[in-house]
Amino acid sequence: MRSWLLERLRALPRHPAVVRALDWTRPARDAVARRTGTVWVAAQRSRRRSLQVRLVTITLVMSSLLVAIFGVLVASMITEGLVKDKEDNALKQVNQGAATVTQQLEPIKDPGDPNLGPSILGVLSRLQTTTGGGAVALVPTGSKIQVGPQTSPNDDKLVPAIPDELRGDVVGAHDPPGPQIAHQFITADLALPGSSGPQPYLVYGSPVVVSVGQFELYYFFPLAAEQTAADLVRNTVIATGTALVLLLALLAALTTRLVVQPVRTAARTAQRLSAGLLDQRMEVRGEDDLALLAASFNQMAENLQRQIIRLEEMSRLQRRFTSDVSHELRTPLTTVRMAADLIFMERGDFDPAVSRSAELLHDELDRFEALLTDLLEISRFDAGFAVLDAEPTDLVPVVTAVAERLGPLARRAGVHIDLRVPEPPVIAEVDQRRVERILRNLVGNAVEHAEGRPVELTLACDDAAVAVTVRDHGVGLNPGEEKLVFNRFWRADPSRARQTGGTGLGLSIGLEDARLHGGWLEAWGAHGQGAQFRLTLPVRAGDRLASSPLRLVPDDALPAIDAVPPVTPLALPAAPAHPVDGAIDLGGDHG
Amino acid sequence: MRARVLVVDDDPALAEMLGIVLRSEGFLPSFVADGERALGAFREARPDIVLLDLMLPGMSGIDVCRAIRAESGIPIVMLTAKSDTVDVVLGLESGADDYVVKPFKPKELVARMRARLRRGEDVTPELLTIGPPGNQITIDVPAHTVSRYGEEVKLTPLEFDLLVALARKPRQVFTREVLLEQVWGYRHAADTRLVNVHVQRLRAKIEPDPERPEIILTVRGVGYKAGTG
Numbered sequence: 001m002r003s004w005l006l007e008r009l010r011a012l013p014r015h016p017a018v019v020r021a022l023d024w025t026r027p028a029r030d031a032v033a034r035r036t037g038t039v040w041v042a043a044q045r046s047r048r049r050s051l052q053v054r055l056v057t058i059t060l061v062m063s064s065l066l067v068a069i070f071g072v073l074v075a076s077m078i079t080e081g082l083v084k085d086k087e088d089n090a091l092k093q094v095n096q097g098a099a100t101v102t103q104q105l106e107p108i109k110d111p112g113d114p115n116l117g118p119s120i121l122g123v124l125s126r127l128q129t130t131t132g133g134g135a136v137a138l139v140p141t142g143s144k145i146q147v148g149p150q151t152s153p154n155d156d157k158l159v160p161a162i163p164d165e166l167r168g169d170v171v172g173a174h175d176p177p178g179p180q181i182a183h184q185f186i187t188a189d190l191a192l193p194g195s196s197g198p199q200p201y202l203v204y205g206s207p208v209v210v211s212v213g214q215f216e217l218y219y220f221f222p223l224a225a226e227q228t229a230a231d232l233v234r235n236t237v238i239a240t241g242t243a244l245v246l247l248l249a250l251l252a253a254l255t256t257r258l259v260v261q262p263v264r265t266a267a268r269t270a271q272r273l274s275a276g277l278l279d280q281r282m283e284v285r286g287e288d289d290l291a292l293l294a295a296s297f298n299q300m301a302e303n304l305q306r307q308i309i310r311l312e313e314m315s316r317l318q319r320r321f322t323s324d325v326s327h328e329l330r331t332p333l334t335t336v337r338m339a340a341d342l343i344f345m346e347r348g349d350f351d352p353a354v355s356r357s358a359e360l361l362h363d364e365l366d367r368f369e370a371l372l373t374d375l376l377e378i379s380r381f382d383a384g385f386a387v388l389d390a391e392p393t394d395l396v397p398v399v400t401a402v403a404e405r406l407g408p409l410a411r412r413a414g415v416h417i418d419l420r421v422p423e424p425p426v427i428a429e430v431d432q433r434r435v436e437r438i439l440r441n442l443v444g445n446a447v448e449h450a451e452g453r454p455v456e457l458t459l460a461c462d463d464a465a466v467a468v469t470v471r472d473h474g475v476g477l478n479p480g481e482e483k484l485v486f487n488r489f490w491r492a493d494p495s496r497a498r499q500t501g502g503t504g505l506g507l508s509i510g511l512e513d514a515r516l517h518g519g520w521l522e523a524w525g526a527h528g529q530g531a532q533f534r535l536t537l538p539v540r541a542g543d544r545l546a547s548s549p550l551r552l553v554p555d556d557a558l559p560a561i562d563a564v565p566p567v568t569p570l571a572l573p574a575a576p577a578h579p580v581d582g583a584i585d586l587g588g589d590h591g
Numbered sequence: 592m593r594a595r596v597l598v599v600d601d602d603p604a605l606a607e608m609l610g611i612v613l614r615s616e617g618f619l620p621s622f623v624a625d626g627e628r629a630l631g632a633f634r635e636a637r638p639d640i641v642l643l644d645l646m647l648p649g650m651s652g653i654d655v656c657r658a659i660r661a662e663s664g665i666p667i668v669m670l671t672a673k674s675d676t677v678d679v680v681l682g683l684e685s686g687a688d689d690y691v692v693k694p695f696k697p698k699e700l701v702a703r704m705r706a707r708l709r710r711g712e713d714v715t716p717e718l719l720t721i722g723p724p725g726n727q728i729t730i731d732v733p734a735h736t737v738s739r740y741g742e743e744v745k746l747t748p749l750e751f752d753l754l755v756a757l758a759r760k761p762r763q764v765f766t767r768e769v770l771l772e773q774v775w776g777y778r779h780a781a782d783t784r785l786v787n788v789h790v791q792r793l794r795a796k797i798e799p800d801p802e803r804p805e806i807i808l809t810v811r812g813v814g815y816k817a818g819t820g
Contacts, residue, residue: 327646327672333671335605337694338612369694386676389784392812397766425639427812432783 050261053257059252060245075237086202087183094181094204097127098217099139099251105210106489116212124152127219134201135160135192136247138208141171145213153192161188162203162218170205170216179187179207179214197265200227262290266297284382294497317381326376332371340365364568367503374505378488380467381512388516389431390541395466396424398432400514402439406447415450417443420458428466429541434513436523439468441506446472450529460549464539467550477525485523486511510535518542524552594708596620597638599629599655599672601647612697616747617705624803626650630658638665640704645671645682653685660686664747666707670695683788688749689775690785706776707749718756721817722806728797730758739797750793757807757817766814790815 076335104123108116112253120138127136139149151158167173169182178432183204200223208215258499272280281301282294318511344362347355380386403417410417439457446455453473477485484490488503505519514521517537525531596618600606610705613620621630626647633641641659645652656667669682669690682690688707691700717732729737736753746754750756752774757765765773767783775785794801808818 006611181598319687331602331605334694335602335608338697340613341697342615394766397768399769425812 071237128152141214394425449474473530
């Protein structure tokens with residue numbers, strides 16, 4: 001049995017039906033991929049499928065995040081440093097400038113002095129040279145002073161560019177009160193030499209008090225150089241960061257490749273092994289963990305191969321044994337059979353005791369023969385020797401023929417066989433001999449257990465499956481017996497004498513026959529309501545069954561009162577069950 | 592006339608019992624227990640029918656079957672303990688007409704033998720032609736001859752019967768069961784492999800390309816029919 005399983009499993013990937021099924025699903029899968037075929041879906045799929053892609057993606061995301069954080073930190077620190085320097089220098093200059101202005105204007109006492117204007121301009125133009133391409137402006141505070149705001153270089157846009165807020169701070173209009181030095185960053189389009197368009201400026205303002213009154217001294221320091229430096233820093237950080245991230249991803253790809261490659265090789269080798277190429281091995285290189293994987297894998301394959309070969313050998317021996325037993329038993333049995341038949345035909349000439357003995361001999365030989373046939377059939381299944389000889393067959397004549405063949409038996413039992421078949425042909429790829437055997441057995445059982453009530457034999461089909469149900473209205477099954485009826489030599493009630501000639505193996509063989517087709521044989525039964533057996537077979541040999549065209553539980557079945565909800569068995573492959581309150585043997589009726 | 596039967600079987604008890612039964616049914620049996628000597632015994636006894644056990648010492652039943660078939664078309668019924676597809680098909684392919692599986696009932700065996708021997712009742716002149724134009728074969732029913740391109744094709748009686756059954760109703764599709772009944776004489780549906788193997792054997796002899804048959808066509812899921820133009 002195990003060897004049989006192994007053989008089936010090994011053969012599976014090569015099985016034409018499996019290959020066909022894979023081929024059939026491929027266009028569908030492609031179509032789905034096309035329809036939803038966004039890059040995202042494809043990426044998602046490859047991410048799920050490939051360890052390497054997943055690891056590289058994770059590395060990419062994580063390193064991007066880290067590099068971005070560090071980059072922003074470094075860039076902002078450098079920029080801040082630059083600005084801080086600028087501010088410090090600027091403050092120094094502003095203080096000096098304020099002192100210079102105070103010193104130069106102090107001698108002028110009269111606000112209306114005509115020298116005031118030129119003096120201011122002189123001071124300013126001197127101060128302007130220290131601003132590094134910037135500008136200075138002196139704005140009188142209040143209206144007491146007779147001169148207007150003066151600038152160097154002379155630019156009308158300078159004074160309006162001074163923010164009101166800054167002026168407020170400088171003159172002391174805001175909190176905290178009192179004139180003070182203040183600064184602000186602005187962006188303005190000033191007509192300074194070497195500037196075009198709006199530029200960033202650091203504007204410093206300082207109150208200057210001289211004899212003629214209070215002035216505000218404003219410095220415009222251009223920040224273009226600092227801006228350039230900051231841009232350079234930012235660009236450098238971005239460039240190095242990106243390069244770093246890409247390098248990390250590449251590194252991750254290379255590293256995982258080192259690990260993933262042997263894993264993929266192992267997977268491929270395992271696939272080949274499972275496809276039956278038992279001598280496939282992995283290459284062992286070095287002494288690292290991967291070499292250990294390869295070595296362990298090879299060891300596993302070795303053991304598997306040895307085990308399979310051993311099981312194959314056992315299976316071969318068992319088959320051989322079965323075949324030999326079959327031949328060795330059958331030849332003498334044939335002689336006995338012919339002799340018994342001869343004696344049986346002449347029994348009229350014997351005295352009653354011998355005559356009755358001849359009858360018993362004859363009848364029991366039938367039983368013996370049926371049992372031998374069934375036992376050999378079962379052992380063929382067990383040895384994995386059963387071969388499905390499937391070809392396209394119209395099932396309508398098959399079902400009809402079974403009903404006809406069992407007609408005499410049914411008439412003797414007073415049972416009417418109610419045949420319900422669709423319009424022919426109902427074509428499925430089946431092994432006709434096996435299907436006939438299953439149906440003969442089911443109908444024979446039903447007739448025996450029908451207690452004179454009709455037996456319904458129904459055939460139906462859909463695109464993927466054909467189904468036959470056999471319903472009787474006899475005593476039915478006790479809860480739980482649906483599974484037991486398929487057991488070998490199972491009897492509903494061993495204490496009652498057997499009444500029929502069945503071998504007790506019929507349903508077990510039927511189940512194996514159904515499985516060989518990839519089909520289901522299931523049973524339903526309820527006490528007092530009779531029983532129904534359902535055989536479902538795929539239309540194309542080797543296809544997987546998903547559902548049956550006929551219901552297992554008959555429509556006229558009463559809802560189950562106690563346990564055993566008979567609705568689920570649809571999902572159970574080959575769940576069993578059958579009839580008859582006690583007593584009667586449920587076995588096959590061959591022979 | 593009593594039919595002569597050659598029984599090729601190595602089991603003495605079975606052979607003796609077969610002898611008793613066959614004699615009581617009116618046959619004239621002769622026996623050989625060894626595959627090697629079977630062909631000599633066949634030539635000597637010139638039987639009307641051969642009962643052949645597939646498992647024999649010396650030469651295997653399959654080889655004996657081929658050897659007999661090589662020189663005669665007489666009915667061969669295999670006795671086999673194996674009902675597995677491979678064995679049965681191998682036996683049929685090597686030339687056997689029918690088979691019975693041990694243990695068989697005497698009546699069953701005799702019925703099969705009679706069915707194989709029941710022949711030559713057709714005497715009405717009948718000339719049948721089947722196959723597509725340019726590739727036709729002609730069957731002379733009373734003379735038991737089949738010819739293609741004017742050349743005679745050698746068929747065993749059973750192959751001939753099968754061909755005639757199909758050719759008499761060229762457009763009708765025959766199920767395997769109907770053919771089993773008409774050609775083999777089974778009353779109940781039996782092993783349809785009998786039909787499949789014999790159709791293959793027949794095709795091998797009369798079809799130009801047995802892989803793409805034009806004279807005996809398969810009707811998927813139903814059976815076979817004779818091809819016409």
